[in-house]
Amino acid sequence: MRRNQFFRGIILFFLCITLSLGLSVVSCSIKAPSILPDKERISRHISSILELPSYEYVYRDIVYIAEQASFLGIKHRDTQLLFAVDVRLQAGIDLRRGFSVETISAGQVNITLPSPEILLIDADESSIHQYFKREFGGEINRLDYYDEISRSKERIQADAVSRGVLVQAGENAASIITSSLKQAGISKVNIVFSNDTSRDGIR
Amino acid sequence: MSDQKRRKHRKIRIVPLWIRISGILLITAVLLLFVTTALLPRFGIDLNLPFSSHTRISESEILLKELRPLFLLQTVEYTYKNVFPYDFIPPHVDPLTAYRRLVQGSELSSQEKEAAELYRLCMETGIRLGGYDYTFIVITTRIKGGFDFNESPVNSESVSTNPGMKSISITLPQPKITEFIIQDETSSQYGYPDIEVDAEQWRKISKFVEQKIRTQVINDGILEKTEQNIREVLSKVLQETGWKYISFNQ
Numbered sequence: 001m002r003r004n005q006f007f008r009g010i011i012l013f014f015l016c017i018t019l020s021l022g023l024s025v026v027s028c029s030i031k032a033p034s035i036l037p038d039k040e041r042i043s044r045h046i047s048s049i050l051e052l053p054s055y056e057y058v059y060r061d062i063v064y065i066a067e068q069a070s071f072l073g074i075k076h077r078d079t080q081l082l083f084a085v086d087v088r089l090q091a092g093i094d095l096r097r098g099f100s101v102e103t104i105s106a107g108q109v110n111i112t113l114p115s116p117e118i119l120l121i122d123a124d125e126s127s128i129h130q131y132f133k134r135e136f137g138g139e140i141n142r143l144d145y146y147d148e149i150s151r152s153k154e155r156i157q158a159d160a161v162s163r164g165v166l167v168q169a170g171e172n173a174a175s176i177i178t179s180s181l182k183q184a185g186i187s188k189v190n191i192v193f194s195n196d197t198s199r200d201g202i203r
Numbered sequence: 204m205s206d207q208k209r210r211k212h213r214k215i216r217i218v219p220l221w222i223r224i225s226g227i228l229l230i231t232a233v234l235l236l237f238v239t240t241a242l243l244p245r246f247g248i249d250l251n252l253p254f255s256s257h258t259r260i261s262e263s264e265i266l267l268k269e270l271r272p273l274f275l276l277q278t279v280e281y282t283y284k285n286v287f288p289y290d291f292i293p294p295h296v297d298p299l300t301a302y303r304r305l306v307q308g309s310e311l312s313s314q315e316k317e318a319a320e321l322y323r324l325c326m327e328t329g330i331r332l333g334g335y336d337y338t339f340i341v342i343t344t345r346i347k348g349g350f351d352f353n354e355s356p357v358n359s360e361s362v363s364t365n366p367g368m369k370s371i372s373i374t375l376p377q378p379k380i381t382e383f384i385i386q387d388e389t390s391s392q393y394g395y396p397d398i399e400v401d402a403e404q405w406r407k408i409s410k411f412v413e414q415k416i417r418t419q420v421i422n423d424g425i426l427e428k429t430e431q432n433i434r435e436v437l438s439k440v441l442q443e444t445g446w447k448y449i450s451f452n453q
Contacts, residue, residue, distance in 0.1 A: 044423075045282040048432050049347065052276055058269040063402075069257040071237050077257075083402035087265070090273065095436075101443040109444055123387050125409035130402045139399035142340075143390040144261070150389045152263045159265065172272045176352060183362040184371060186444060 053092035053119050054172035057160045061087050061123070061152045065144050069137075077137035081145060086127035087152065089160050090120040091169035108188040111177065115193045116169040118160070121153045274356070275381050277349035278432035281420050287340045287408060288332055291321055291415055298322035299333050324411055328404040340398050342412055343386035346420045348429030350376050370448035371441060378429035383417065385409050 062084045069077040093099075097114035104110060123146075133140060174191040181189050285291070292298055293314040301318035304311055311319065325332040355361070355376030363372045390397070400408065434451055441449050 044284065046428065047280050047282070049277055049280045050432075050436060051347075051349075053273045054275075056271050056273050057267060058271075060266045060268045061263050062266075063263045064260065065262075066260040067258070069255070071255040072233075074237070076237070081401055085402070086268065092273070092275075101440055103444055106445070120382070120384070122384050125385055125406055126413075128402050128406040130406075133401045133403075135401075140401050141397045142400050142405055143388065143393060143397045145402060146387055147389050148261045148263050149387060151261075152265055153387075156265055159267070163267075165270075168270075168272070172274075176274055180352075180357040181444070183357050183359060184373075184441065184444070184446075185364050185366060 050095035051092060051119055052095060052173050052176070053090040053169075054116070054176060055091045055165055055169040057089045057091075057156075057163075057165055059087045059089065059152075059156050059159075061085050061149060061156075063145055063148050063152070065140070065148060067138065075136075078134060079136065079138050079140050080132070080134040081130070081140050082132055083128055083130040083145070085129075085149065086124040087149070087156055088120065088122055088124055089118060089156055089165065091116055091160070091165045092119050093117075093169070093173045094119060104188075107186055108190075109181070109186055110190045110192065112192045112194045113173070113177075115195055116166045116173065118157060118165075121157060123149050274352035275349050276352065276433065277347045277381050278436065279348040279425060279428045281346045281348075281423065281425055283344045283346070283416055283419070285342050285344070285412065285416070287342050287412060288321055288325055288330060289339060291317075291411070293317050297333075298325075321411070324407060328400050328408055330398070330400075338398055339395070340408070341393075341395050343388075344412065344416050345382070345384040345386065346380055346416065346425060347382035347384075348378055348425040349381040350378060350429075350433065351381060352376070364446075368448065369446055370450070371446045372450045372452060373437065374452040375430065375433065378426045378433070380417065380420070380425065383413055385412065 062082070064080075064082045066080040067077060068075065068079075093113050093116055095114070099114065100112045102110040102112075170193055177191060178189045296314050296318040298318040298321055301311060301315040302322035304315065305319040305323075322332055330338045361374040361376075364370070437451075438449050
């Protein structure tokens with residue numbers, strides 16, 4: 001009788017272990033510990049900028065992320081997400097890098113501007129269109145798809161530069177400045193792009 | 204003990220004890236292996252056990268959709284860091300109570316409506332507001348103020364000059380919010396716990412945050428600051444080009 005009770009105890013013990021482990025698989029929701037953020041790190045900030053975005057490319061990025069896992073042919077995780085989002089790339093002139101205005105004569109100026117650059121690459125959240133999602137045995141995390149968008153951004157930048165976005169941005173910026181100054185009575189405006197970015201503001 | 208019970212007892216004893224124990228151990232081992240292979244990949248550990256497989260696919264395709272010239276001049280940038288949903292709970296209002304009152308059809312104050320709207324959004328996006336599960340997202344937003352010269356081009360009507368007096372008068376276009384950017388976080392930059400939301404849920408959260416921050420940034424004076432900055436910059440540029448008396452009109 002005692003031996004039977006002992007084995008019953010062992011069986012009960014193993015049953016408890018398997019049940020608790022089984023339950024943990026069913027719930028399948030392991031979360032990172034909840035840490036409330038440090039309030040001092042959360043702030044607002046105001047800064048003066050001087051940017052002339054003069055050309056924009058809009059890309060459609062179609063993102064698919066999936067994670068599947070199985071053991072002994074039994075699938076215990078299957079998460080999939082397919083969605084599309086617009087990624088905007090803006091190129092133009094960051095005038096904080098320094099620009100100079102040199103008056104040659106009445107109605108004629110030379111302007112030196114910093115070279116055009118990529119000012120912004122940003123996913124436009126309002127344009128998100130989700131085609132489908134599947135969550136079995138786990139959840140989809142936000143950073144999973146943002147990491148993929150981040151990789152897309154590198155390709156977008158390379159593609160836009162190869163298509164001549166910087167040249168187009170430079171030409172358009174020059175055209176905006178020239179036409180604006182003409183309204184101020186300056187009939188001849190020479191614009192030169194410089195790579196010298198050593199100083200801030202007007203030189 | 205009745206005959207029936209005795210017979211059952213005897214049947215069990217036909218299976219030797221060591222086989223019974225081995226069976227239990229084997230089942231436990233299989234279950235443990237199953238659990239291990241299911242849970243360890245979540246912590247970035249892949250044991251590469253036989254009979255188990257784990258695949259991750261992350262793909263994206265880009266397509267150039269549109270290209271256009273811009274005529275913007277941006278002079279100020281406001282950066283905010285907010286904790287969603289906690290920073291958006293109106294003071295002295297319990298979102299759950301407000302939501303219950305909304306469902307019951309009670310009349311709500313504007314703050315209660317905001318709180319109920321927030322609670323509904325949290326429910327839709329799987330965030331348990333008010334529970335013991337403190338899910339949160341730190342959202343960084345960058346808002347730029349400037350002028351859109353495509354909407355209000357610089358023309359002869361907006362600039363009047365008197366070269367003899369060296370004076371110039373400029374009518375500035377209306378300043379506006381030219382960019383609203385929700386920072387795209389990545390796992391290498393974002394140090395807080397991640398949140399389990401899909402793309403559609405994140406679109407809803409972003410839309411809500413944008414509405415709230417747009418109101419806040421205007422109240423914080425972004426448009427006034429934008430105009431102040433453009434006046435300073437234009438004054439310097441025009442002085443460089445020989446104008447002595449510079450004035451600005453609205």
